[in-house]
Amino acid sequence: MTKASCTSTPMVASSQLKKDEGQLLPDAREFQSLVGGLLYVCHTRPDIAFSVNKVAQYMHAPREQHMLAAKRILRYLGGTLDYGLGFVPGKLYISAFSDVDWGGCVDDRRSMSGYYVFVGGSLVTWSAKK
Structure with missing residues (x-):
């Protein structure tokens, strides 16, 4: 596969893989x-x-x-x-912030919660729920 032509996307959006075809x-x-190798690569290449x-199915x-x-x-x-x-060892830091307001909504007395997780200076996951 070293001399194969490159593609701009990892999968054709319109393709439907079927188990019996x-x-x-x-x-x-x-x-x-x-x-199995591609599953391992997913750790550093989440785009695939x-x-x-x-x-894998x-x-x-x-x-x-x-x-x-x-292929x-x-x-x-x-x-x-x-x-x-x-x-990079020693350069990677993770920080997370969360907040909860139990019964804080004046209208329906429902709780609100949220969190943010940063890896380095980049936001990688978040949530906000009522």
């Missing part, structure tokens, strides 16, 4: 190994998580179309090698 792969281990999840009986979808993810990774999350 196409020929079964003669050796499922190659597909399973590839998808959705696509990898889709192909067919690990028990992979077909040709599933292998093509997994497309590899072609996307080949064109975006400079993307990703970098973790």
